[in-house]
Amino acid sequence: MSDLKQTPLYDLHRELGAKMVPFAGYAMPVQYPLGVMKEHLHTRAQAGLFDVSHMGQVILPGSDAAAALEALVPVNLVGLGESRQRYAMFTNDAGGILDDLMVANRGDHLFVVVNAACKEADLAHLRAHIPEVVEIADRALLALQGPAAETALETLVPGVAAMRFMDVATFDWQGAELWISRSGYTGEDGFEISVPAAQAEAFARALLAMEAVEPIGLGARDSLRLEAGLCLYGHDIDTTTTPVEANLAWAIQKIRRTGGAREGGFPGADVILAKLETGATRQRVGLRPQGRAPMRExxxxxxxxxxxxxxxTVTSGGFGPSIEAPMAMAYLPADLPEGTTVYGEVRGKRLPAVIAPMPFQPTTYKR
Structure with missing residues (x-):
């Protein structure tokens, strides 16, 4: 653990009794004394505070940034409105996914958040294609998620309640400039907040002082995102999966598809556009194992x-505390309809599972 990087909230995690584990080169809290199950359910019922400072925060300055980044992703960024955010993915020449990311238009620049495990590779990829790339190393990133998130954050930062899903805005808190998006990775309404590292602990303590807010670790973060049917890079998506196979075609706007005004022009466009037209032979689907035994990765x-x-093969699997049942994602032949029974081999036994729609737990984003 001594060789791992620490986020600005490391000491607070230890004070709160977190169990720390290595994750993407950082010492991160996997759970607190409340436990993974209760942390998960608390986030669904009230509000959970997550430290996601290990993720990469990047600024692409200038009026040409959207066009430059659009050449690396199959997503409409030139048309992304100011103060709005969009999900995107870096693709390679084979149509595979190098990473998934969030891109926000903050007026005179783009603000990009990338996955921790891919951070260095993503920065190198960006710098190879875009003249000016600024890595933000002096800010923490927190996620406040759950039905009480709006009330909790509005108490500290008046005005955030007016934001809609995928809005971004800048606010002040005791002299600290907060970059806030109404988004997250739990399926719940909530916010992601970039805060100067020097004020991160004070801001986190102010949120945790509220009865509705509990600290949440990586364990519950994973079960929450799986219930929401969201991909984890390196597991459900990677360089061998195209966005079409990964069931992420919804993220590719019409303007970038065949016949669109800005058709193609991104790595792997020939592969991805062909699969959009003809369909993929395999697809990421949801599975509901029949019984109590989880089917894991x-x-x-x-x-x-x-x-x-x-x-x-199952790419993510576990028990869903909110749905009170096991759940999984897998890549299966695309011609198998929902409701089809398949069998997962668990400890030498084949157990039935039904192909099911995702998300497993309904989302509550503020539209």
Whole structure:
């Protein structure tokens, strides 16, 4: 642990009794004394505070930044309105996904948040194609998620309640400039807040002083995002999966598709556009295992209870505290409809699972 990087909230995590684990080169809290199950349910019922400062924060300055970044992603960024944010993904020449990211238009620059495990590779990728890339190293990133998030944050930062899902804005808190987006990765309404590192602990303490807010670790963050049907890079998406196979075609706007005004022009466009037209042979789907045994990452999926060869593999799986049942994601043949029963091999036994719609838990974003 001594060789790991620390976020600005490291000492606070230790004070709060967090169990710290290595994650993407950082010492991160996996859970607090409340425990993963209760942390998950508290976020769904009230509000959870997550430290996501390990993620990369990047600024792309200038009026040409949107066009430059659009050449690396299959997403409409030139048309992204000021004070709005959009989900995007870096693709490679084979149409695979290098990383997924959030892009915000903050007027005179773009603010980009990338995954921690891909941060260095993403920065190198950006610098190879875009003249000016500024890594932000002196700010923390917090996520406040859950139905009480709006009331809690509005108490400290008046005005945030007026924001809609995927809005971004700048606010002041005791002299600290906060960059806030109404977004998150739990399926709940909530906010992500970039705060100067020097004020991060004081700001976190102010939120945690509220009865509705509890600190939440990586364990519950993972079960929350899985219930919401959201991908985890390196597990559900990677360089071998295209956005179409990953069921992320909704993120590719019409203007970047075949026949659109800015068709293609991104790495792997020929592969991705072809799959958009003809469909992929495999697709990321939701699974509801029948019974109580979870089907975790790596479990092979079969069409039949006995014999045959695997038709796919689970990429994420676990128990959903909110749905009170196991859940999983897997890549399976695209011609299998929802409701189809397949079989996962768990400890030498084939157990049934039904292909199910996602999200497993309804989302509550403020539209």
């Amino acid at each position: 790596g479990v092979e999926i079969y069409a039949d209870a006995e014999g045959g060869t695997p038709i796919g």
